[in-house]
Amino acid sequence: MNDVKMKEKGHDVILSDVRCFDLEQTLDCGQSFRWHKVDENQFSGVAYHKFLTVSQTDTTICFHNTSLEEMEQIWIPYFDLDRNYQSLQKKFAKDSVLKQAIQFAPGIRVLRQEPWETTVSFIFSQNNNIARNKGMIQRLCESFGEEISPSQFAFPSPQLLSHQTLEELAPVRAGFRGKYLLDAAQKATADTSFLTKPYSLPLEEARNWLMQIKGVGPKVADCILLYGFGQLEAFPRDVWIIRAMETFYPQGFPENLKPWAGLAQQYLFHYIRHNTPTEKN
């Protein structure tokens, strides 16, 4: 974790000297949908069947009610804290567009979320907006997920969801995406290695593998690979990024940065969404 210090304090774990990391930038940049701001510089959410509250002061991050073991097993990988972002940002900064995007939000990290949750989250995201997507996922978890602590629900398993009907899914109000969710759940249940397979496949094959799911096209597949499998090369092209590519990279994205194109995409996405005249947020 290059120079990051970790220590236990009561029931909390504290990381200090964490660079290139900002909670709000990371948790509110459109890659995850289950975190909410509970206070200034403090967020709560559920991932990997754990409820976590986490807060930040400068380069110090406090993980509440957890342990060193959970940090190693879950939260350090989840927040991608074992990757050297400083060296990546240095590479990116040679590109003037990326340099500007990184200056705007240098604390974004690409999360390593659970593949199943990520799959559903981005199936739900199609022709949808982020605010409503959060609501749909919230209702899915409240309706079908295990209550792991008071009023906090884990993400429901594919097995459980696979034997629901569209009518039983109605409370989620997922619209036409309900049938896509069921198809994904059934595929993940019928083939227990369905959602581990992408780890062992090259990008293009992994993308095609995920596109077997109804409702998963190239954009959603790349989101799943990027945010769920840590495939930083996956490059989701939504309407914003397509516009940005035409404007800033008419000759194509720099060849030497392609292994990390997905991370670059995340900096760009956040930057253009908050620096476009029609911006509503």
Place this chain on the structure above:
DNA sequence: AGCCAGGGTCTGC
């Protein structure tokens, strides 16, 4: 009120 949302499918050329 009406537009549009981090797209994908289906149909018709």
Place this chain on the structure above:
DNA sequence: GCAGACCATGGC
């Protein structure tokens, strides 16, 4: 291959 209608729903 590629354009265009259509999809459910609700935030704004």
